[in-house]
Amino acid sequence: MKFSLTILGSSSAVPTAARNTTAHVLNVHERFYLIDCGEGTQIQIRRYRIRFGRIHTIFISHLHSDHILGLFGLMSTLSLLGRKSPLDLYGPAGLEEIVTSHFNHFPDKLLYLIQFHSLEPKGKTLILSDKAVDVFSFPVQHRSPAWGFLFVEKVSPAGGKVPVPRSYAFCTDTLFHPPLIENFTGCDLLYHEATYAASHEHRAFATAHSTAGQAGEMARLAGVRRLLIGHFSARYKDTSLLLAEARVAFPETTEARDGDTIEIPQLFTD
Amino acid sequence: MKFSLTILGSSSAVPTAARNTTAHVLNVHERFYLIDCGEGTQIQIRRYRIRFGRIHTIFISHLHSDHILGLFGLMSTLSLLGRKSPLDLYGPAGLEEIVTSHFNHFPDKLLYLIQFHSLEPKGKTLILSDKAVDVFSFPVQHRSPAWGFLFVEKVSPAGGKVPVPRSYAFCTDTLFHPPLIENFTGCDLLYHEATYAASHEHRAFATAHSTAGQAGEMARLAGVRRLLIGHFSARYKDTSLLLAEARVAFPETTEARDGDTIEIPQLFTD
Numbered sequence: 410m411k412f413s414l415t416i417l418g419s420s421s422a423v424p425t426a427a428r429n430t431t432a433h434v435l436n437v438h439e440r441f442y443l444i445d446c447g448e449g450t451q452i453q454i455r456r457y458r459i460r461f462g463r464i465h466t467i468f469i470s471h472l473h474s475d476h477i478l479g480l481f482g483l484m485s486t487l488s489l490l491g492r493k494s495p496l497d498l499y500g501p502a503g504l505e506e507i508v509t510s511h512f513n514h515f516p517d518k519l520l521y522l523i524q525f526h527s528l529e530p531k532g533k534t535l536i537l538s539d540k541a542v543d544v545f546s547f548p549v550q551h552r553s554p555a556w557g558f559l560f561v562e563k564v565s566p567a568g569g570k571v572p573v574p575r576s577y578a579f580c581t582d583t584l585f586h587p588p589l590i591e592n593f594t595g596c597d598l599l600y601h602e603a604t605y606a607a608s609h610e611h612r613a614f615a616t617a618h619s620t621a622g623q624a625g626e627m628a629r630l631a632g633v634r635r636l637l638i639g640h641f642s643a644r645y646k647d648t649s650l651l652l653a654e655a656r657v658a659f660p661e662t663t664e665a666r667d668g669d670t671i672e673i674p675q676l677f678t679d
Numbered sequence: 680m681k682f683s684l685t686i687l688g689s690s691s692a693v694p695t696a697a698r699n700t701t702a703h704v705l706n707v708h709e710r711f712y713l714i715d716c717g718e719g720t721q722i723q724i725r726r727y728r729i730r731f732g733r734i735h736t737i738f739i740s741h742l743h744s745d746h747i748l749g750l751f752g753l754m755s756t757l758s759l760l761g762r763k764s765p766l767d768l769y770g771p772a773g774l775e776e777i778v779t780s781h782f783n784h785f786p787d788k789l790l791y792l793i794q795f796h797s798l799e800p801k802g803k804t805l806i807l808s809d810k811a812v813d814v815f816s817f818p819v820q821h822r823s824p825a826w827g828f829l830f831v832e833k834v835s836p837a838g839g840k841v842p843v844p845r846s847y848a849f850c851t852d853t854l855f856h857p858p859l860i861e862n863f864t865g866c867d868l869l870y871h872e873a874t875y876a877a878s879h880e881h882r883a884f885a886t887a888h889s890t891a892g893q894a895g896e897m898a899r900l901a902g903v904r905r906l907l908i909g910h911f912s913a914r915y916k917d918t919s920l921l922l923a924e925a926r927v928a929f930p931e932t933t934e935a936r937d938g939d940t941i942e943i944p945q946l947f948t949d
Binding site: 481 | 700748751773777780
């Protein structure tokens with residue numbers, strides 16, 4: 410039973426030749442959850458051979474364009490490819506108007522229904538519980554209302570063995586804000602933004618982003634198993650400095666690269 | 680003095696891993712004209728090392744999403760990169776509302792002015808005349824109002840030699856419609872859509888597109904020097920059949936591939 414994350418975009422506001430803007434796909438038992446949808450996400454989905462038909466739910470963290478511009482093209486393509494089943498879309502309250510207004514301008518209508526679910530500006534909240542996962546949202550600290558997400562696998566015993574539920578937390582775009590750790594303490598994989606190096610810490614604060622060192626510190630405080638950093642400013646051609654800075658506080662850190670897939674192995678209780 | 684075309688996207692409605700949706704950049708004397716702007720155009724611009732600052736004018740052929748979805752991200756990035764000079768945008772009358780409405784939904788405003796110019800539903804019309812080119816628009820035959828463009832180089836004698844003006848015609852999305860040839864008779868390079876193979880001619884007609892054979896026939900009738908075909912349906916993994924079909928009527932045909940640059944050499948009158 411799979412629990413794996415594929416990175417479709419690891420840049421921040423401006424994409425580069427090697428890094429698209431934010432989008433992640435979490436595969437839980439062959440159900441695909443898309444988290445954020447920067448421009449070009451549908452192209453990355455093709456490039457990394459993810460099946461469009463498997464995507465049934467999309468989560469949008471906040472309404473900055475580098476996290477949502479790919480929605481329009483992806484939604485059109487799903488319709489052109491013959492999708493009929495409803496698409497669940499979780500995001501800030503304003504998302505429904507943005508999407509509806511956009512499609513009102515175009516003659517070709519979507520052939521499936523979009524079911525909008527507004528995120529609530531309150532603490533850790535269960536927003537979805539299906540066969541494969543429980544999904545929680547939690548507010549983070551950004552310039553506009555923004556949320557992180559926690560995915561916790563649902564497990565059932567098989568052949569006398571009891572699997573340990575796996576978990577993934579997505580935490581971007583946000584200031585360094587230690588109280589957030591209560592939302593993902595002990596999770597298997599934490600994605601935390603690391604837009605800047607320590608030398609740009611003032612800029613991180615001014616723009617409500619984090620440094621790589623702060624991402625490492627969050628992982629250490631939360632006692633997670635692994636940290637994945639991303640949402641890198643396009644100014645860093647070489648992100649190895651960011652990786653090194655995060656590893657000071659938290660050695661089990663990887664840097665996100667477009668196309669990478671991180672598998673969380675299944676473990677069993679004794 | 681350069682006159683060259685770079686293909687940023689050669690797919691039709693749905694992008695593939697190898698082909699983005701439509702966007703072309705014409706370089707005339709180091710002035711860059713962007714023609715259509717499918718999703719991911721800003722990423723292609725980076726990938727193929729075109730300088731953002733050199734793009735001063737954008738032309739949009741029609742309001743289908745595979746020709747405009749990249750505008751929003753490109754415009755945001757130009758602002759983030761510090762653009763202050765106005766951007767001229769030529770397109771169908773509804774484009775201004777689409778762009779304005781989109782940016783009204785986002786907190787980050789553009790730091791430069793967009794100057795909208797509506798295309799007129801009348802025959803071949805001079806819409807722009809600057810130091811490098813004359814640009815003409817002409818209506819084509821599609822499901823929604825759509826235009827082609829003709830770019831004609833401006834030349835001046837140098838060292839006693841008189842250059843021959845070079846020209847490029849962009850003709851997509853359109854039905855096979857021979858009367859259109861009067862808009863680009865004898866041009867150096869014609870880009871004509873070739874969405875389908877002959878075996879899908881009925882589908883081409885039903886969707887107001889052309890086959891590759893029809894694109895070849897248009898080039899032959901117009902007496903152009905070279906034909907470039909593109910806007911390929913994603914169903915063709917191998918486009919060599921389309922190329923072969925176009926070459927039946929017009930042997931001097933090339934297929935568009937993302938990242939290709941076609942240089943038109945400078946010639947001189949005797």
